[in-house]
Amino acid sequence: MADEATFRADHVGSLLRPPALLKARRRLAAGEITAGELRAAEDAAIAEAVRMQEAAGIDVVTDGEFRRGDFRSGFGQAVDGITMRVFDMPWHTSEGVTKLPSNAYFVTGPIRQRERLAAGEAAYVRSLTSAPVKATLIAPGFLADRYWKDGETDRFYSSREELAAQVAAITRAEIEALIADGVRYVQLDNPGYGAFLGARAGADADGFERALNADIAAVEGVARPAGVTIGMHVCRGNRSSMWLGEGDYEPIAEQLFAALPVDRFLLEYDDDRAGGFEPLRFMPKDKVAVLGLVSSKAPELEREEALARRIDEAAKFVPLDNLALSPQCGFASVAEGGNLLTPGEEFAKLRLVAGAARATWG
Template sequence: MTTSHSIPFRADQVGSLLRPPAVHEARDRFARGEIDAAALRAVEDEQIARVIAKQEEVGLQAVTDGEFRRAFWHFDFFGGLNGVEIVEEDSGMAFHGTAPKPHAVHITGKVSFPDDHPMLEHFRFVRDHTTVTAKQCIPAPTVMHFRLAPESIDHSVYPDRASLFADLAQTWRDAVRAFHAVGCRYLQFDDTAWAYLCSDLELERARERGLDTENIAQAYADLLNDIVRDRPDDMTITTHVCRGNFRSTWISSGGYEPVAPYLLGQVDYDGFFLEYDSDRAGGFEPLRFLPHDGRRVVLGLVTSKSGDLESADAVRARIREAAEFAPLDQLALSPQCGFASTEEGNVLTEEQQWAKLREITKIADEVWGFPQDR
């Protein structure tokens, strides 16, 4: 376990940010063939440099590119792997409200991480344009697996779960090494699978897709530990557990109790971003499974799904409630999710987004002291 004293920071963020109009326009023009890839990148570069400066201005000590170069928080990464194809078809993921155009993962060959994965270059740009910590977010392998239907896998390549998990572990270990080699010291695995395991409804839907869910929580814990066990000593790896986030909608409900003994109690992450902005996440009692070893739970108490600014007093009260089950020194604060898990973004304004992030840094300073080890 290689926990930094600073990361996750007391005031932190999940990763994605609302795309400004210039990015939307450039991506639309590129899709219509009106500009080339170089012109699109020039617009993205300008807007990402601007949003990095804005993140620093509101007091964040970890900044991202807002995922401005992505359409989806996960499919863009998966599609850059060897042996993986992204297709337009129903994935079996059911949003409560507006839903994105359905996409699904197909495994067509041996899965591996290529040396030229485009997100390595994405990270380099952030690294070179910030004075604070550059953070990189990628989806966890458990996300890919939970979405797979039996017919989505080439069984001549992967006849069983064990063979697939062995290559997923190697692929993500190679990704960790590759991001570290380009200077990444703060890597986050975004993960919806653990939230689905909290939901009897999503588990039933998974079984209907043909997914073997027997002992799946333990299998996921073992897979993730197989990945993070060899991470470099100066690299922090966290996870964000997401319950679905598209245009302010959601997928799964259910408290963390069913998975906390595995996720918090077994997986050797350095930090855990947990959604706590609604009663869909249940109470703080599962935090009792967090080992008292310095790792942090980042409480997602500020919602990214609406522009209404939370009461600072109410947020501080909820932090005190959480501290009844885990040491206050092992807690931090963030939005419950990103502001734009897909390029469409959630239903709020950029001004409201920045107000929430500014409020988070202010509350964190008040709760944990200033100057704090953000």
Template sequence: MTKPPFRADHVGSFLRPKALIDARAAFKEGRVDAAELRQVEDEAIRGVVAMQEGLGLKGITDGEFRRTYFHTDFLLQLNGVEETGGTQVKFHNHGGTDLEYAPPVMSITGKVEHARDIQRRDFEFLASVTRQTPKVTIPSPTMLHFRGGRDAINADAYPDLDQFYQDLSAAYRAEIASLADAGCRYLQLDDTNLAYLCDDTQRENARKRGMDPDELPRLYARIINDSIRDKPADMTVCVHLCRGNFRSSWAAEGGYEPVAETLFNELAVDGYFLEYDDPRSGDFAPLRHVPKNKTVVLGLVTTKLADMESAEDVKARIDQAAKFMPLDQMALSPQCGFSSTVHGNDIAMDQQAAKMRLVIDVAKDVWGEL
């Protein structure tokens, strides 16, 4: 593929180097200022860009090195959005030991507005230090609805939820227009909620918050479509579905069947990054709903474990997926980022690079030169 998503691609985040983690701690403690922190971030981003280009990747991110969480750092820059504690969740892992963790909940305390450019400056720096296609990853607009529901949206600001959905989409359109004006042509929306709607426990939790889990996929497709409706024709927009990615643990399980028809046929994106690294993501049968004009990037290589998959096993999984959709509409990536939060997964830098080499080598074998 000459345009994104690429045959060998990735979700976006990479493990933070120690110098960056130390600088972030120093900033929090007041020992360095914002300008000094940004200098360290810039240098770290140059390094992660060089790593990606050295491996042969065509889509390049900044590793999300300027963020603490994949979503809050972005969402809190919208007017009307505040962080109000967390929702306690059990995160599961392959070791069988649950992690008790409360991901931050965003509350709507006033009218949602796009008051300033959020990612433009960061994109412009990334574009200046890569020779390949720079990709921007931002949280899906649905992240401001699912975890809190009606109770997290101020009724004085929004007695009518439809107005909230309209304002939210308008704020995203403004940010996407800003990025497009800066030259961004590869955008990814990171969405945990459509994947959580594949999990029976999460669906029941949604009901307890007053939401209908059967109707939410259509609502979320409408919000996302409204958010991206004015994008340039040559901008590729993909969505990444994630079941939780915190310190090698996850929060949800279940195959894509409950959301598949809406996901693939009502959501007006160009491609999908789907987790498929282990049985918690279900089988490939939902891929039968993928229409002819869309690409599915199969996340067959896990970022949660250091153990290396074999190239033969990954190729066999691709063959299984090809029973449900054309091979030519597929690509390959890790199942998620390596560091969706600053904490990172339980994997080493060299193992991270080895995982990406595997993705690239298998993609070359299956689809030819990248």
């Protein structure tokens, strides 16, 4: 299984936004600077983020999602017909559940793509480094499910399946274009799968099938040149060190791992919210399980020997050659809601992933 696209020291993609970049985005919203000035601030921050990732020794680099307000907004920036609204969302913390104003996106008109989803993001990062570049995209299965609103979306689409087919086609075209541009690693993110775990497992079998079918349509048959990989991050929610989903992967593992034709699954395993490694027994022999053992939510640095023990535990269910390592999620899926770490702690986490991966796989 091991080849140049295994990327043993992986990470999910988003990074803590520098204060200067957050300030520039606020100033643009207030009309105090131009879009060009924001772009220059983004460029400078991304260049520094690339240097940081290279120094950490991680196998792939991203732009930190620095041009996005959150992990979903790249799609909305490129596609008409989507409206953002704010509502109170329940987030889990170690002290219990709290509700915070959160952005939600809905399809409120016919979807029309105006521009590429991630062309400018990927091109700039590739100009900065010779390291393999990862581009991240929101999964169409998540869009088709969460962007639907009864009474509004159904004025323009006869079914969720019709909407899913369109967003899957847009995503597929972007994946193929990114690969043609020289991007070595395309990662989809679907936080929606976390809703089918734990106490809610089996509650919406039709919803799971719709999400899975949309994600399959986006990647099935996409050609991968040598050294290119496509991954899926199964997210459990990520904002200000809080989360949404809990429960092990058992309810969806067999179907998800077998049916979704990606090359690797990035799975959150940083604490007991994710359960044990037993669901990894369903991982096909030609796919990589990326173990998210290093927390992007807590500043405390894990011990390398503890990571080695957990990798050995996972290897009871998946051959060691089909495993890789990463933080469990991004460090700032929401720009203004980054996790409660310092930039130095973020760097230490990435350096730990790189060091532990080298110690395990060489």
